[in-house]
Amino acid sequence: MxxxxxMLVPDSTINDFDKLEIERLKKTILxxxxxxxxxxxxxxxxxxxxxxxxxxxxxxxxxITGILLIGKTSALKKYIPTSSASFQVLEGTEVxxxxxxxxxxxxxxEQINNYLSAWNSEREIEMGMFRISVPxxxxxxxxxxxxxxxxxxxxxxxxxxxVAISDEGLTIANPGGFIEGxxxxxxxxxxxxxxxxxxxxxxxxxxxxEKTGRGIDRIFMGSxxxxxxxxxxxxxxx
Numbered sequence: 464m465x466x467x468x469x470m471l472v473p474d475s476t477i478n479d480f481d482k483l484e485i486e487r488l489k490k491t492i493l494x495x496x497x498x499x500x501x502x503x504x505x506x507x508x509x510x511x512x513x514x515x516x517x518x519x520x521x522x523x524x525x526x527i528t529g530i531l532l533i534g535k536t537s538a539l540k541k542y543i544p545t546s547s548a549s550f551q552v553l554e555g556t557e558v559x560x561x562x563x564x565x566x567x568x569x570x571x572x573e574q575i576n577n578y579l580s581a582w583n584s585e586r587e588i589e590m591g592m593f594r595i596s597v598p599x600x601x602x603x604x605x606x607x608x609x610x611x612x613x614x615x616x617x618x619x620x621x622x623x624x625x626v627a628i629s630d631e632g633l634t635i636a637n638p639g640g641f642i643e644g645x646x647x648x649x650x651x652x653x654x655x656x657x658x659x660x661x662x663x664x665x666x667x668x669x670x671x672x673e674k675t676g677r678g679i680d681r682i683f684m685g686s687x688x689x690x691x692x693x694x695x696x697x698x699x700x701x
Contacts, residue, residue: 467619468527469661471517472542475525477510479538484567485509488533488669491569495670513665527618528661531568539565545638548613548624550578555630563623568613572671575609575626582628600633604682610671611682612637614663 472479489502501509507523510516515529530538531546539546548571552560562578564571583605585596612624617639627634641647642658657663666672 466660467617468531468659469514470527471519471524472527472530473524475530475534475538475542477507477516477523477525479525479530479535479542480510480515480533481535481567484533484535484570487567487569487573491671492669497670498668501668513668514661515665526661528659528665531618531662532665534567536565536567539567543618545618545621545623548575548626550575551625551627551629552582553627553629568666569669569671571624572609572613576606579605579626579628605633607673607682608635610666610673614666614672615639615642615658617658 485506491497492499492501501512504512507516510523510529511518513528513532514526515533516523516525518524525534527543530542534542546565546568548564550560550562550564551558560578560582562574564574566574579600580602583598583600583602585598587594587596589595609624609626612626612635616622616624616637620638622638624637625634639658663672
């Protein structure tokens with residue numbers, strides 16, 4: 464019941480924020496049609512508006528969300544060592560790619576998307592006079608799944624977000640099971656609610672997360688459009 468990502472990081476200061484990540488955040492707002500009013504704010508006003516800081520005894524103290532999204536790598540390793548991710552490509556027993564990331568969330572999502580784009584091959588099918596490119600994995604569904612993995616993981620547990628392509632398909636996994644009231648049997652009908660409301664709200668406002676809370680619907684739809692059987696999708700989400 465506690466929003467871990469809204470908690471303060473008492474020993475940190477706004478000097479733990481990375482100016483480059485602030486610029487990346489603003490570019491993300493522009494690229495994904497986020498809340499454009501945020502772009503008019505000065506940095507400290509932006510921190511407050513997004514819940515990156517709270518004022519305590521005339522000082523601005525960063526929150527877990529602030530460090531996760533715009534913290535320096537050194538601050539992430541010091542205060543939130545659970546924040547990490549990996550990308551793997553496995554062919555049988557061979558490991559083709561094995562990359563680990565310990566970066567702010569937006570930067571990690573960009574890195575993983577870049578790797579996936581390189582390994583998401585396409586083939587053409589003919590439909591009458593038209594040729595249609597069909598990727599192995601729907602790009603929109605992938606983005607929703609990756610954002611969900613970071614948005615809903617349990618940051619109080621050790622572990623990492625893992626994205627892996629293998630002979631069986633694409634796996635996106637994170638620490639922490641289903642939250643109360645949600646199971647594999649009611650994913651499409653359960654009332655949308657997340658484990659980390661503060662973090663999720665920011666991801667929605669900057670345009671990365673689906674604003675209506677129906678990212679799971681998009682994952683299913685994107686997979687079904689390209690002919691993936693429903694049971695395969697369910698198995699991959701277990």
